[in-house]
Structure formats: C-alpha cells, structure tokens
Amino acid sequence: MGGCAFDVSDKPHEACGVVAVRSKKDAASYIYYALRALQHRGQEASGIAVYSGGLKVKKGLGLVSDVLNTEEISKLESKVGIGHTYYSIKVSKPENVQPQFLKTGVGDIAIGHNGIIVNSGILVSKLKNEGKHFILESEEEAIIMMLSEQIRNTNDIPKSIKAVCKELIGSYAFVLLIDDRVFAIRDPYGIRPLCLGKMKDGKGFVAASESVALDVLGADFVRDIMPGEAVELTEDGFKSINIGASINRAHCFFEWVYFARADSVLDGMSVYEARKRIGWRLAKEAPAVADVVVPIPDSGRAHAYGYALGSGIKMNEGLMKNRYIHRTFIMPSQDAREISVREKMNPVKAVVEGKRVVIVDDSIVRGTTMKRIVKMLKEDGHATEVHVRIGSPPLIAPCYLGIDMTDRDQFIADNRTVEDIRKEIDADSLAYISKEGLVEALNIEKENLCMGCVSGEYPVNIPGERRRFQQTLEGFT
Ligand code: SF4
Incomplete structure (x- = not known):
C-alpha cells in the first residue's frame, strides 16, 4: 500500500x-x-x-x-x-x-x-x-x-x-x-x-x-x-x-482564535482573553446538556474554559497530550494512523467514563482528527455522549494571505452542512460559533477583520475571488 x-x-x-x-x-x-x-x-x-x-x-x-x-x-x-x-x-x-x-x-x-x-x-x-x-x-x-x-x-x-x-x-x-x-x-x-x-x-x-x-x-x-x-x-x-x-484594517481573526500564543497580546487584545470570550459566547449560542467540558489540548484550552464559565458546567482535563511528539510522519497503513492519533492524545477515563462530554476546540479543518477523538472518547474513554463545540465559524475558503490553507477540498465544511459534518465525525451534537458571535467576542468591528477563510471575501484583490467592500485611502502623506 x-x-x-x-x-x-x-x-x-x-x-x-x-x-x-x-x-x-x-x-x-x-x-x-x-x-x-x-x-x-x-x-x-x-x-x-x-x-x-x-x-x-x-x-x-x-x-x-x-x-x-x-x-x-x-x-x-x-x-x-x-x-x-x-x-x-x-x-x-x-x-x-x-x-x-x-x-x-x-x-x-x-x-x-x-x-x-x-x-x-x-x-x-x-x-x-x-x-x-x-x-x-x-x-x-x-x-x-x-x-x-x-x-x-x-x-x-x-x-x-x-x-x-x-x-x-x-x-x-x-x-x-x-x-x-x-x-x-x-x-x-x-x-x-x-x-x-x-x-x-x-x-x-x-x-x-x-x-x-x-x-x-x-x-x-x-x-x-x-x-x-x-x-x-x-x-x-x-x-x-x-x-x-487603509481606511479599514483587516486583522487575521485566526491569530486570536488559534495561531498566536495564548500569552501574547495582539493589537491591544490578550489572545487568552479573546479565546475565553469566544468560548463563553459559544456556550450561550450553543448550550449542551452535559457533565463535563473537556478542552482539546492545547488549542482548545482557553475556549473550553470560556465555555465552562458560560455554561456553568465544570471543565476538566479529559484528554492528555504527549508533548514530545512533534513531527508528522508518513504512515503506511490505517492501523499506523490510529496508533499515531493515540500516541498523541489519550482520554483520561477517570474524567470521561460514563459522562456526557463537551469537547471544545478552536477549529476543524479536515475533521479527521476530530472524528478519531470522538471515537476515542466513546470507545476507549467510555463517554456516554460527545458534544463538539468549535470556536471559529466553519472554514470554507482558502487563505491567500499567509496561512497554509490553500485548497477548498481540504475543508470538511466545503459544501457540507453542520449536520453532515456532525454525522461524519459521529458526534452527538456539533456547533460552531457564528460569525456575528465571533466578531462580538473579539470586540473588533467586522470591517476591521479579515474573515476570508470563513466568508470567502478577502480584504485585497485576489484573482478569481470576491473582495469585501472596502474603500482604500489613496494619496499617502
Ligand atoms: S483568510 Fe484571512 S482570516 Fe483566514 S487565515 Fe487567512 S488571513 Fe486569516
């Protein structure tokens, strides 16, 4: 093979x-x-x-x-x-x-x-x-x-x-x-x-x-x-x-959602606090009846904390990550791929066994890892239900501005509904934060954000793509 x-x-x-x-x-x-x-x-x-x-x-x-x-x-x-x-x-x-x-x-x-x-x-x-x-x-x-x-x-x-x-x-x-x-x-x-x-x-x-x-x-x-x-x-x-x-800015929203370190402050806003607010807002937009909120380590931690605060459900570390696995390998078989996911992440049975679990992460790209985590929590961790909450709107369009998301085909949300994706990852429920919710949580006007990968509208002219409405200031001082 x-x-x-x-x-x-x-x-x-x-x-x-x-x-x-x-x-x-x-x-x-x-x-x-x-x-x-x-x-x-x-x-x-x-x-x-x-x-x-x-x-x-x-x-x-x-x-x-x-x-x-x-x-x-x-x-x-x-x-x-x-x-x-x-x-x-x-x-x-x-x-x-x-x-x-x-x-x-x-x-x-x-x-x-x-x-x-x-x-x-x-x-x-x-x-x-x-x-x-x-x-x-x-x-x-x-x-x-x-x-x-x-x-x-x-x-x-x-x-x-x-x-x-x-x-x-x-x-x-x-x-x-x-x-x-x-x-x-x-x-x-x-x-x-x-x-x-x-x-x-x-x-x-x-x-x-x-x-x-x-x-x-x-x-x-x-x-x-x-x-x-x-x-x-x-x-x-x-x-x-x-x-x-330019008259309007176009800060990449994904810097706050995922890329930047949580201990950084970007354009006057703490990344950690922004993620926490996103999680809080997500809890209000998409509540779940559950026993425990579990972050996907490490990307979903601050979002999950916000979700726990917003929902009143306590957060606990139900997934452990092996911090010493850094590289992506070429894996020859399905078995090896399954091992590879388990090697990176493992459920804490004491936290999730017999529980209705909400897992929180920043984003879903292909959905392959999320699907395996849901399966792992149910089969290995014996969670009774797994609800997935995501701190960005569905990724549907490429990034041309510095992030390696270049293909529409790579996105699980490409031409699929949230319900299609829920079925695909086998979660009991799935919800993404809305675009409006994200903008409010970031506390930056949408005119000053780049949201190209979730809206398909970009702040600069990109051949073959739509440009968001934006006047530019010509004639520099
Ligand atoms: S399209 Fe815009 S918001 Fe999305 S990753 Fe690229 S720069 Fe960031």
Missing part, C-alpha cells in the same frame, strides 16, 4: 514569525531567544542575518535550536539583525529559507517576511522584463531588487521603502536589514501582527510578530506597529515612517 502524508494535528499552519533587533551588542542572541518564543509560528526552517561591517547569515531547515547553536551565535557578533522562523512547502529548497539576502550596489539587504504578496508573479515578470536576473524568483528577492533600485534612484531609504510597499498587494510583516539599518514594516491592513519593544537598562529595541517574544527578552511592550507603518529601530529608539494605511 502506498504511503500517505497524514497530519494528525489537522491544524492550519502559520507561515512565519519575524524578529528585528538593535542592541548595544549580542543582537544575534536576542534574536535567537525571540525566535524560539515564536517557534509555534513556523517549525520547518529558521534563520538569522546580522550586519557588522558586512552581512552574515546563518539559516537552514529545522527548528531554531537545530539550525543555530551557541557557537554559531557567537560568530554572529553584531548590534543589528533580523530573524525568521518558517513553515512552508517552499522550504523544501534550502535556499528559500529566510532571511533572504542580496549584496546590491547600494548595500547588503536582507529580508524576513511573514505573509504573502499576492501580485508577486506580476512583479517578478516585470523585473525580468527589465533585465533583472533572479536566483529564486521569490517575492522576497523581488522586493530586495525593487528596494535597491529605488535606493539607487533616490538615495533615501525611507522613501524607497514607501515606494516599494505601494507596489505590493497582500499581507506582510517584514523585517528588513539594509547594511546596519534595521526596519520593521506592516502592511496597510495590519493583516499579520507586529509589535515593538524596548529592552531594559538601555540594552536596545526589538520588533517581533508577537509580544511573547518581547516578554522572553525581558523587553517592555511599547506598542503595536500600525497598519501601513514602517519603523526604523535606531540607537535612541524608533523612527516611524508612514507608508500608507
């Missing part, structure tokens, strides 16, 4: 985490620890670029701690640098690992990117027609070429960044090193998160995808980088450059 790639986690993957640092010394060490704090945003590849009289880059396939060790870090002595963690099918080629860099006529330029540039194909073709030679044909390589061209023409880096960003359609949180100048840049909609911190005792400044990276460095959170803002980290602090915000 042929092998089958089966992801037992059945979760979408965040594409990347980024970090930029300016410090008095040891920038690489700070970047290293910040990247480890952002490891949940990408586990396939990692890299650091620093500048000290010249660009030095260390990157490779694997976790941050696999790619970089203390000896490597000590060789990267510098005051400025950027770092990147990556999840992407693109990194099957090691040269695609970020930061990507080029030595150009106007300086050494390195970039780390979280997001997707939707019009990158057009930009690459345009540059090729102008006679530029690509090595990777990546969007990052195109951005570096566009930047170097602008800097050559204007001799003004902030102006050049602004001009290049005006050409980009899509989502981006960039960290950028141009010789010894370091920048962090967020797209006009603020789709992916990016924040600023100040290290204690005058040690320096940091920008990172999530505030948890600042916490690890002992840095004080200063503020989120605004949509349409580039920030230069300088020796004295920050310099803000307006690259042009």
Whole structure:
C-alpha cells in the first residue's frame, strides 16, 4: 500500500514569525531567544542575518535550536539583525529559507517576511522584463531588487521603502536589514501582527510578530506597529515612517482564535482573553446538556474554559497530550494512523467514563482528527455522549494571505452542512460559533477583520475571488 502524508494535528499552519533587533551588542542572541518564543509560528526552517561591517547569515531547515547553536551565535557578533522562523512547502529548497539576502550596489539587504504578496508573479515578470536576473524568483528577492533600485534612484531609504510597499498587494510583516539599518514594516491592513519593544537598562529595541517574544527578552511592550507603518529601530529608539494605511484594517481573526500564543497580546487584545470570550459566547449560542467540558489540548484550552464559565458546567482535563511528539510522519497503513492519533492524545477515563462530554476546540479543518477523538472518547474513554463545540465559524475558503490553507477540498465544511459534518465525525451534537458571535467576542468591528477563510471575501484583490467592500485611502502623506 502506498504511503500517505497524514497530519494528525489537522491544524492550519502559520507561515512565519519575524524578529528585528538593535542592541548595544549580542543582537544575534536576542534574536535567537525571540525566535524560539515564536517557534509555534513556523517549525520547518529558521534563520538569522546580522550586519557588522558586512552581512552574515546563518539559516537552514529545522527548528531554531537545530539550525543555530551557541557557537554559531557567537560568530554572529553584531548590534543589528533580523530573524525568521518558517513553515512552508517552499522550504523544501534550502535556499528559500529566510532571511533572504542580496549584496546590491547600494548595500547588503536582507529580508524576513511573514505573509504573502499576492501580485508577486506580476512583479517578478516585470523585473525580468527589465533585465533583472533572479536566483529564486521569490517575492522576497523581488522586493530586495525593487528596494535597491529605488535606493539607487533616490538615495533615501525611507522613501524607497514607501515606494516599494505601494507596489505590493497582500499581507506582510517584514523585517528588513539594509547594511546596519534595521526596519520593521506592516502592511496597510495590519493583516499579520507586529509589535515593538524596548529592552531594559538601555540594552536596545526589538520588533517581533508577537509580544511573547518581547516578554522572553525581558523587553517592555511599547506598542503595536500600525497598519501601513514602517519603523526604523535606531540607537535612541524608533523612527516611524508612514507608508500608507487603509481606511479599514483587516486583522487575521485566526491569530486570536488559534495561531498566536495564548500569552501574547495582539493589537491591544490578550489572545487568552479573546479565546475565553469566544468560548463563553459559544456556550450561550450553543448550550449542551452535559457533565463535563473537556478542552482539546492545547488549542482548545482557553475556549473550553470560556465555555465552562458560560455554561456553568465544570471543565476538566479529559484528554492528555504527549508533548514530545512533534513531527508528522508518513504512515503506511490505517492501523499506523490510529496508533499515531493515540500516541498523541489519550482520554483520561477517570474524567470521561460514563459522562456526557463537551469537547471544545478552536477549529476543524479536515475533521479527521476530530472524528478519531470522538471515537476515542466513546470507545476507549467510555463517554456516554460527545458534544463538539468549535470556536471559529466553519472554514470554507482558502487563505491567500499567509496561512497554509490553500485548497477548498481540504475543508470538511466545503459544501457540507453542520449536520453532515456532525454525522461524519459521529458526534452527538456539533456547533460552531457564528460569525456575528465571533466578531462580538473579539470586540473588533467586522470591517476591521479579515474573515476570508470563513466568508470567502478577502480584504485585497485576489484573482478569481470576491473582495469585501472596502474603500482604500489613496494619496499617502
Ligand atoms: S483568510 Fe483566514 S487565515 Fe487567512 S488571513 Fe484571512 S482570516 Fe486569516
């Protein structure tokens, strides 16, 4: 029988985490620890670029701690640098690992990117027609070429960044090193998160995808980088450059629901509190007659706590996760796949036996794992009923803006009703939070959220897809 790639986690993957640092010394060490704090945003590849009289880059396939060790870090002595963690099918080629860099006529330029540039194909073709030679044909390589061209023409880096960003359609949180100048840049909609911190005792400044990276460095959170803002980290602090915000924002709702770490604060909102409110709202929208609320570890924990508070049913840990199984394997048979799920998760009989159980998770993609968990709770845990509650609306459309959900076919909710899905996963009941409920729980106007994967309407022009109603602000200051 042929092998089958089966992801037992059945979760979408965040594409990347980024970090930029300016410090008095040891920038690489700070970047290293910040990247480890952002490891949940990408586990396939990692890299650091620093500048000290010249660009030095260390990157490779694997976790941050696999790619970089203390000896490597000590060789990267510098005051400025950027770092990147990556999840992407693109990194099957090691040269695609970020930061990507080029030595150009106007300086050494390195970039780390979280997001997707939707019009990158057009930009690459345009540059090729102008006679530029690509090595990777990546969007990052195109951005570096566009930047170097602008800097050559204007001799003004902030102006050049602004001009290049005006050409980009899509989502981006960039960290950028141009010789010894370091920048962090967020797209006009603020789709992916990016924040600023100040290290204690005058040690320096940091920008990172999530505030948890600042916490690890002992840095004080200063503020989120605004949509349409580039920030230069300088020796004295920050310099803000307006690259042009959209009237409406389009923060990715999934960052709060699943991707970001629960201990992060994104755009002024605690991820943990947001998940708790979602669970609470779900309990009001979709109550269940049950004895115990059980979180799917670890993704459903805060949602389940909120559901328990909202329903008055006590929460208990009825599923245990083996924390040491990280990788997805190629499993040759059905038996092996069943073992693989059990190896990752096991019911706590003392909690679920003879009970009516509500299990709570953030989302369902394919539904394969949820189906096995329901079966496991009933057959191995002897639960009498299993009710499933989900903290996001059904996923029905691809993400083009930085998350690896690219195929409609992968979604169990594609062209299926909730009742169809309930039958498929063999639950006694199934409910997802409504879109309105989610928006209320997040406490952000729906005009300022991206909900493309649950609505099929996107904040930017995507060929063949609908764009949500949105006026844009032209004419930047
Ligand atoms: S489509 Fe979904 S996952 Fe992608 S950015 Fe929008 S909300 Fe986030």
